[in-house]
Amino acid sequence: MIDQLSLTNFKAFRSADIPLAPVTLLTGLNSSGKSSVLQAFVLLRQSYDSSTLFSSGGGLLLNGELVELGTGLDVLHEDVVHTPGLPTPLISIGLRTSEGQNFNWSALYAAEQDVLTLHSASDAQRTKSVFDRRRFQYLKADRIAPATSYPKSHHQAIGLGFLGASGEHTVNYLRHHARRPLTSKPLRHPKAQTNNFLDHVVAWMQELCPGVNLEATEIPGIDAVRLSYGFDGTAGLTSSARRRPTNVGFGLTYALPIVVACLSAGPGSLILLENPEAHLHPRGQSRMATLMAAAAAAGAQLIVETHSDHVLNGLRLAVKNGAMSATDTAVHYFRRRGLQAEIVTPRIHEDGSLSDWPEGFFDEWENSLEQLLD
Known part of the structure; x- marks a missing residue:
């Protein structure tokens, strides 16, 4: 450290x-x-x-x-x-x-x-x-915005495990590692349906938006991946009625790279975060700090700029x-x-x-x- x-x-x-x-706040x-x-x-x-x-x-x-x-x-x-x-x-x-x-x-x-x-x-x-190239994440304040597709870079997301400074490789990382078991006990969410990485991401995202679920899928024929959200009946929607990020708002898409960065962290990782609270309501901002504490308990070091x-x-x-x-x-x-x-x-x-x-x-x-x- x-x-x-x-x-x-x-x-x-x-x-x-x-x-x-292990967790440093810059205010x-x-x-x-x-x-x-x-x-x-x-x-x-x-x-x-x-x-x-x-x-x-x-x-x-x-x-x-x-x-x-x-x-x-x-x-x-x-x-x-x-x-x-x-x-x-x-x-x-x-x-x-x-x-x-x-x-x-x-x-x-x-x-x-x-x-x-x-x-x-x-x-x-x-x-x-x-x-160490595989133990570094930097997410700046202007992260990925809601979009219909995101880049599919094998070298960055899979080879290096890097989410991109704007989190642009997050969706592809999530697609590739969706079924990988989450081995770090401090990062496991008690309400995750399975021990798969994706299910723990969903459980932590539900701390920010109750009922939300998500999918990351490859778009055949092009070097791009797609992210979609469901809401398990919330607001009259069902999980089968998938919604594009562009129809959901900024908060969830802005928060997703931070959740993935924390859950993918291991001993010796360094995570630099700018404004993790952006576009989140107060409860979500507080829960984000809970996740950061869990990442530190898993051996990561986080340096966080926040207002x-x-x-x-x-x-x-x-x-x-x-x-x-x-x-x-x-x-x-x-x-x-x-x-x-x-x-x-x-x-x-x-x-x-x-x-x-x-x-x-x-x-x-x-x-x-x-x-x-x-």
Whole structure:
């Protein structure tokens, strides 16, 4: 597990050491630094996958399939830390694991370049364990929208087990693994009809929308797959009356990649999530946190950017109910102090309470209520 991320001269951070846990929530106002944390991980992953991270004369690839950060000018912090003896600043990303291993990549700033040349880097052989291709998922905020079909990529969905940054390979992954047994006990849903992967996906999706079921099927003759929903009699529909995602709404389709990512996670997996609450009602947002706690109990590490107090409270309830330990959680509240991102870290206690409640930290409900009662 990665227990600390260190950033220097990277976007919102002049210099920061950010503790991480099996489940880490990144909260705060817009443009306060939350996305920069996820982007640091994704930047390393993108550079590794493109073989630039370890190659001779390689560097950090700012623009690729996972993330597009622009040029060096776009990622350099405004109030830079200078390194003596170097004509340009270094942009650095460091990782520390729970086993005490330290990894660091420092790249030379170049304003107009989108591949920043490495000045120093950890040994390639030693760091490959951090970048296991089959134990990484990144789902950004703009995930797959309801559509009549989705791509069928054997290499991504089956070969690598990667759902795609937008979750575009989720349906094909689900189609292929539908009948595979779910072996991880913490992830099994007690109401699943069988121990097949698809039935557990359906059971967890029913936490978000009671009565829903789904099917993922191949479209003959073309490289595409189809997703359909049924509702077991809810609202007058039967499970045989299949509905296209375009006739159901955004919430279920947006949530599906997150459910599949969590249920497919195993020991050592790293899951990066942006706004898992998007298009979900409050109950669904809270249940999503329950699923994230289950994935952590199965050995995965999740780093989650969220604006939802329901996700936070769902995590607190998971701790209170014994689904996970308080020490396996970290909550970071990001706020701006001039040019620098400031991080406040309230702790979750074993009873689900918080050690403190910083100003601006999910307090809008109370602020609005005070105004209504005034």
